[in-house]
Amino acid sequence: MQLRPIGHLSTPFRTRAECPRNGHQLVPAPLCHAVVLPEFQPGLASLDGFSHLILLYWLHEAGTADLVFTPPFDRSPRGVFATRAPWRPNPIGLSVVAFEGFSAAGSLSVRYLDCIDGTALLDIKPYLRTTDSVADAAMGWLQPHATARNGG
Numbered sequence: 001m002q003l004r005p006i007g008h009l010s011t012p013f014r015t016r017a018e019c020p021r022n023g024h025q026l027v028p029a030p031l032c033h034a035v036v037l038p039e040f041q042p043g044l045a046s047l048d049g050f051s052h053l054i055l056l057y058w059l060h061e062a063g064t065a066d067l068v069f070t071p072p073f074d075r076s077p078r079g080v081f082a083t084r085a086p087w088r089p090n091p092i093g094l095s096v097v098a099f100e101g102f103s104a105a106g107s108l109s110v111r112y113l114d115c116i117d118g119t120a121l122l123d124i125k126p127y128l129r130t131t132d133s134v135a136d137a138a139m140g141w142l143q144p145h146a147t148a149r150n151g152g
Helices: 038-044 140-149
Strands: 007-010 031-036 052-058 092-104 107-111 120-126
Touching (some): 031 120
Antiparallel strands (some): 031 107, 092 107
């Protein structure tokens, strides 16, 4: 198996400590850029008109994979595959970002990224509300935490 970056992500976050837990925590969300290498830029055709994109990237500073750990906002040990933690056997990050348009040839302006500046971009997919959103999806062990954050 081989992965090959298609570009890199430009964010205001220089260290892991500066990164938000998820990009939707920052208000206002900073403008970031997905910079695509010239040989992959033809693949950007027809992105106009999409309001959101899914970006996949390599979390190069994630650290050693912990298969079981206790999340900082929980008291129980959880399996890594039941979390969104960055330290994984394959540290692939995923963000649904707001697509603000092209800022230059091969550079997409986006909001709601949560990765370090210079992170390798692996793929871009259009976000499709008809496919990528499930309104009544169960959140497992996270449901009480989500309810508490939303005041309910």
